[in-house]
Amino acid sequence: MKPFKNPPANVSRRRFVEGLAAGGALIGVGLWQNPAWALTSPTQATELSGTDFALDLVESPVNFTGTSRMATTVNGQIPAPLLRWREGDRVTLRVTNRMSVSSSIHWHGIILPTAMDGVPGLSFNGIAPGETYVYQFDVRQSGTFWYHSHSGFQEQTGLYGPIVIEPREPAPFTYDRDYVVMLSDWTDEDPKQVFKHLKQMSDYYNYVKPTVGDLIKDAKQDGWANALSTRAMWDEMRMSPRDLSDVSGATYTFLTNGITPAGNWTGLFKPGEKIRLRFINGSSMTYFDVRIPGLQMTVVAADGQYVNPVSIDEFRIGVAETYDVIVEPTEDRAYTIFSQALDRSGYALATLAPRIGMHAEIPKLDPVPTLDMADMGMAMGDMAGMDMTGSNDMQGMDMKDMPGMDMSATSKPDTEGGDVPVDHHAATEFGPSNSMRAEQVSTRLDDPGVGLRDNERRVLTYADLHTIGGALDPRNPTREILLHLTGNMDKYMWSFNGVPYSQAEPILFHFGERLRIVLINDTMMHHPIHLHGMWSELESPDGKFQVRKHTITVAPGHRVSYRVTADARGNWAYHCHMLYHMEGGMFRTVVVA
Amino acid sequence: MNNLKPLALLCTLFPLSGIVLAQETMTMPMSGHDMAPSESDASMKNMNDMPGMADMPSMDHSSKPKLPEQPNSPELPAPAVGSLPSSDGSAGKSFHVDGMNMDIMDMNDDPLIAKFMLDKLEYVHGDQADSLVWDGRFRLGYDINKLWIRSEGQRAHGKTQDADAELLWGHTVAAYWDVMSGIRHDFGTDPSRDWAALGIQGLAPYKFDVEATAYVGPSGRTMARLKTSYDLLLTQRLILTPEVDANLYTKEDLERGIGAGLSDTSLGLRLRYEIRREFAPYFGVNYVQKYGKTAALARTNGDPAHDLQFVAGVHMWF
Numbered sequence: 001m002k003p004f005k006n007p008p009a010n011v012s013r014r015r016f017v018e019g020l021a022a023g024g025a026l027i028g029v030g031l032w033q034n035p036a037w038a039l040t041s042p043t044q045a046t047e048l049s050g051t052d053f054a055l056d057l058v059e060s061p062v063n064f065t066g067t068s069r070m071a072t073t074v075n076g077q078i079p080a081p082l083l084r085w086r087e088g089d090r091v092t093l094r095v096t097n098r099m100s101v102s103s104s105i106h107w108h109g110i111i112l113p114t115a116m117d118g119v120p121g122l123s124f125n126g127i128a129p130g131e132t133y134v135y136q137f138d139v140r141q142s143g144t145f146w147y148h149s150h151s152g153f154q155e156q157t158g159l160y161g162p163i164v165i166e167p168r169e170p171a172p173f174t175y176d177r178d179y180v181v182m183l184s185d186w187t188d189e190d191p192k193q194v195f196k197h198l199k200q201m202s203d204y205y206n207y208v209k210p211t212v213g214d215l216i217k218d219a220k221q222d223g224w225a226n227a228l229s230t231r232a233m234w235d236e237m238r239m240s241p242r243d244l245s246d247v248s249g250a251t252y253t254f255l256t257n258g259i260t261p262a263g264n265w266t267g268l269f270k271p272g273e274k275i276r277l278r279f280i281n282g283s284s285m286t287y288f289d290v291r292i293p294g295l296q297m298t299v300v301a302a303d304g305q306y307v308n309p310v311s312i313d314e315f316r317i318g319v320a321e322t323y324d325v326i327v328e329p330t331e332d333r334a335y336t337i338f339s340q341a342l343d344r345s346g347y348a349l350a351t352l353a354p355r356i357g358m359h360a361e362i363p364k365l366d367p368v369p370t371l372d373m374a375d376m377g378m379a380m381g382d383m384a385g386m387d388m389t390g391s392n393d394m395q396g397m398d399m400k401d402m403p404g405m406d407m408s409a410t411s412k413p414d415t416e417g418g419d420v421p422v423d424h425h426a427a428t429e430f431g432p433s434n435s436m437r438a439e440q441v442s443t444r445l446d447d448p449g450v451g452l453r454d455n456e457r458r459v460l461t462y463a464d465l466h467t468i469g470g471a472l473d474p475r476n477p478t479r480e481i482l483l484h485l486t487g488n489m490d491k492y493m494w495s496f497n498g499v500p501y502s503q504a505e506p507i508l509f510h511f512g513e514r515l516r517i518v519l520i521n522d523t524m525m526h527h528p529i530h531l532h533g534m535w536s537e538l539e540s541p542d543g544k545f546q547v548r549k550h551t552i553t554v555a556p557g558h559r560v561s562y563r564v565t566a567d568a569r570g571n572w573a574y575h576c577h578m579l580y581h582m583e584g585g586m587f588r589t590v591v592v593a
Numbered sequence: 594m595n596n597l598k599p600l601a602l603l604c605t606l607f608p609l610s611g612i613v614l615a616q617e618t619m620t621m622p623m624s625g626h627d628m629a630p631s632e633s634d635a636s637m638k639n640m641n642d643m644p645g646m647a648d649m650p651s652m653d654h655s656s657k658p659k660l661p662e663q664p665n666s667p668e669l670p671a672p673a674v675g676s677l678p679s680s681d682g683s684a685g686k687s688f689h690v691d692g693m694n695m696d697i698m699d700m701n702d703d704p705l706i707a708k709f710m711l712d713k714l715e716y717v718h719g720d721q722a723d724s725l726v727w728d729g730r731f732r733l734g735y736d737i738n739k740l741w742i743r744s745e746g747q748r749a750h751g752k753t754q755d756a757d758a759e760l761l762w763g764h765t766v767a768a769y770w771d772v773m774s775g776i777r778h779d780f781g782t783d784p785s786r787d788w789a790a791l792g793i794q795g796l797a798p799y800k801f802d803v804e805a806t807a808y809v810g811p812s813g814r815t816m817a818r819l820k821t822s823y824d825l826l827l828t829q830r831l832i833l834t835p836e837v838d839a840n841l842y843t844k845e846d847l848e849r850g851i852g853a854g855l856s857d858t859s860l861g862l863r864l865r866y867e868i869r870r871e872f873a874p875y876f877g878v879n880y881v882q883k884y885g886k887t888a889a890l891a892r893t894n895g896d897p898a899h900d901l902q903f904v905a906g907v908h909m910w911f
Contacts, residue, residue, distance in 0.1 A: 199706045204870055211826040235799045238769060426681055432737060435768035476671050481682040488768050490796060493736050497681050500702045507682035518674055543671030561674050585702035
C-alpha cells in the first residue's frame with residue numbers, strides 16, 4: 001500500500017486551493033518554448049494553425065500546488081496547444097505518442113469518419129508507445145470545440161486542449177478580441193487512486209454533507225419539526241441533499257487556461273472593446289457556475305453552434321460543453337472571471353483587465369446548494385411516488401411541510417414543460433447496480449438548476465438557447481430510444497438503464513434514420529451526455545427544435561429528449577462525460593448500421 | 594484516403610453534385626462497413642432519401658443544412674415523447690461482432706478493490722482490567738461479489754481474551770444489501786468454537802449501518818449477532834457515532850460463560866475527528882450489560898454484570 005498522498009496534508013490548504021502563482025506553467029521537454037502565457041501575458045496558449053499539425057504526446061512535470069507531478073500533455077503543455085482550423089479545410093494531424101503507455105486523441109464535437117474519432121477499441125487501436133497516428137478529415141463545421149485523450153484517465157492528468165474553427169462566412173456578430181477560457185480541474189493524486197477512493201468510499205471527497213450545524217440553521221429558519229422531518233426523510237431514503245459532486249475541491253485545484261487562481265490568467269482589453277470569450281469546460285468532473293461581476297454576458301454560441309443572442313449574468317457549464325459569450329467592458333478597470341464549482345468547493349479564476357497586474361475583487365463563494373425533492377425525481381406532495389429499493393413505506397411523511405421545496409416544478413403548459421410521471425423503468429433498473437428510480441421528473445428547460453434558482457442573477461438555461469438556422473434535419477423522429485441515467489451511489493456504480501458498460505450490448509441506430517433519444521436522470525447528480533460522431537438536437541418540452549449540441553446536461557430529476565440523425569456509419573462512443581462516471585460504467589457503444 | 598482528395602475538392606466546389614457523385618462512385622472506406630460494389634448500387638438508391646448520407650469522409654458537410662427538402666422549412670410538429678415505437682436501443686449482439694475491443698480503452702468499470710478497515714482499535718478503561726479492543730474488516734472483490742474477513746476481540750494481561758474471526762462471501766442482492774455467508778471461529782482464553790454464518794450487511798433506511806448474522810455450531814448451538822451504528826456529523830470532520838451490539842444464544846455455553854437468551858449488549862458513543870478520511874482518532878464511552886445466566890456466570894467469576902468503560906482509539910482504513 002502506498003502511503004497516504006492526499007494533497008491537503010502535503011501543502012497548506014490555501015496554496016492547495018489557489019495553487020501556485022507561477023508554478024502551473026510547464027517546464028516542457030526542451031523541444032518546445034515556454035507557453036507564452038507563462039509570462040502572464042494576455043496572449044493565448046501556444047496556438048497552432050494551418051492544415052498540418054504535429055502533436056507530441058509526452059509526459060511532463062508540472063507543479064500547481066507546490067508538489068511536482070507528472071502530467072500527460074500535448075507538446076508539454078496544459079492545456080494542449082490551441083488548434084486553429086478553418087471550416088472547409090482538410091486537416092492532417094500527426095499525433096506521436098512519446099509515452100510508455102497507449103494513448104489517443106478524440107476531437108470532441110467534431111463531425112468526422114469513425115476511424116478519425118480517436119476512441120480506442122471502437123474503430124482504431126489507440127496510439128501505441130512510439131507510434132504516430134495520422135488523423136485526417138475535412139472540417140465541416142465552425143466554432144469552439146476541444147480535444148482530449150480517450151484512453152484511461154489521461155484527460156484528468158492534462159491531455160486536453162481547445163480547438164477554434166474559423167467559419168467561412170463571417171459570424172453573425174462582431175468583436176475586437178477573442179480569448180479562449182478553458183476551465184479544468186487538476187489533482188495531485190493519481191486518478192486511478194481517485195477512482196479507487198470512490199469505489200472504497202463514494203463520498204470520500206464530499207466535505208459538504210449535511211451536519212448538525214446545518215440542521216440547527218434549518219431549524220432556525222423553518223422550525224425544528226420541519227428541519228428534523230426533512231432530515232429524517234433524506235436519511236430514510238439513504239440519500240443526501242448534498243450529493244453534488246463526487247470529486248471536489250478536496251482534491252482539485254481549478255484552472256483557467258491551465259493557470260491556478262493564484263496565477264490569475266489575464267486577458268487584456270481596451271475599454272469599449274467587445275471581447276469574445278470562448279468558454280470550454282475541459283474538466284474531468286467539475287460543473288462550473290461562471291460569472292463576471294460587473295459585466296453582462298451575451299451568449300452567442302453553444303457547443304460551437306451560433307445561437308440567438310441572449311444576455312445573462314451567469315451560466316452553468318457542464319463538463320465538455322462550450323459557450324461563446326461577448327462582453328463589453330467600458331470602464332478602465334479589472335473584472336474577475338469567477339468560475340465556482342457546483343458544490344462550492346473551490347473556484348477557477350481569471351481576470352479581464354486593461355493592464356497586466358490588475359485585480360478585481362474576488363466574489364465570495366455562493367452558499368452550498370441543497371437538492372430538493374424535485375431534484376430527485378420525487379413528486380410534490382406524493383411521497384408514495386418514490387420507489388426506493390428496500391423501503392417502500394413512505395407513509396407519515398408530509399411533503400407539504402417540507403421547507404426548501406421548489407414549487408416552480410408543478411405542472412405548466414407543454415411549451416414550458418413541467419412534472420411528468422415516469423411510466424417505464426427497464427427491468428434491468430431493479431438490480432443492485434441501481435439504487436433509485438425517479439417517479440416524477442421535470443421536463444422544464446428553463447430551470448436554472450440547483451444553487452442557481454432565485455439568486456437574483458439572470459442565469460442561462462437551455463430554454464434560452466435557440467440554434468440559428470434551425471434543425472439540420474427537418475424530419476420527425478420515427479423511433480425513440482429511452483435511456484435512464486442510473487447508478488448506485490453507495491457502491492459507486494454507474495450505468496444506463498441499470499446496465500454498466502461491461503455488461504451492455506451496443507445501441508443500434510439504423511443508418512439514415514431520424515430518431516429521438518429520451519434521457520431520464522434517476523440519480524442525484526448531473527450528467528453531461530455526449531454522443532460521438534453525430535449532433536444531438538435538443539427538443540423543447542413540446543417537441544420543437546431547441547438547440548444543437550454535442551453534450552447535453554441532464555440535471556437530477558429531469559427528463560430531456562433530443563433528435564439524432566444516424567448519418568454516420570460505424571462505431572461511436574456514447575457516454576457521460578464525467579470521467580469517473582464513464583469509467584464506472586455510464587458508457588455505451590452506438591453502432592450505426 | 595488520399596485517393597479521395599480530388600473528390601473532396603470537387604465536393605467542396607460543387608456540394609450538391611458532389612453528393613451525387615460521391616454516392617455513385619464511393620466504396621465507403623468505413624471501418625468494417627465496406628460495401629461490395631454490387632451491393633452498393635442497390636443500397637445507394639435508398640440512400641437518396643436519406644439526408645444523413647453526408648457523413649462520408651470526402652463530402653462537404655458544413656453545418657448548413659443541405660437536405661432534400663428546403664433547409665429552413667417551418668418545423669413540423671413532432672410526435673410527443675412516448676408516442677413513438679420505443680426501445681432501449683439494445684443491438685442484441687455483442688461488441689465483438691462489430692470488431693470492437695473495449696479492452697483497448699483501458700476502461701474497467703468493475704475493478705478489483707481491496708479495503709482494510711480498523712473500525713476500532715482502542716484502549717478500554719473499565720471496572721475490570723484495562724484492555725485493548727479491536728474491531729476490523731477486510732474486503733476484497735468486485736461491486737457485487739466480495740470476500741470479507743471480519744474480526745473483533747480484546748486483549749488484556751498480554752492475552753487474547755475473547756475474540757472471533759469470520760471468513761465470509763458477500764454477495765450484493767439489492768442496492769444497499771449484501772448477503773453474507775461463511776464461517777466463524779471463536780478463540781481466546783476460553784475453549785474455541787466454530788460456526789457456520791449467514792447474514793446480511795448493509796445500509797438500512799435512516800442510514801444505519803447494519804450487520805445481522807445468524808450462526809450455527811456443529812453441536813447444534815445457534816446464536817445471532819446484531820451490530821448497528823450511525824454517523825452523526827457535527828461538522829464535516831467531527832463525527833459522533835452511537836452504536837449498539839447485541840448477542841443472542843439459543844443454548845448456554847458454560848465453558849465460555851454464556852447463558853441462553855440475550856447474553857449481552859454494548860451501547861457505545863464515540864466522537865472521532867477525521868484528520869483525513871483514512872485516519873480518525875476518537876474517544877468515547879461504552880456501556881456493557883450482561884443479562885440473565887450470562888450475568889450470573891460473570892458474577893460467579895468475580896466480574897461485574899455491567900461495566901461503564903471509557904475508550905480512546907483510532908478509526909482507520911486503507
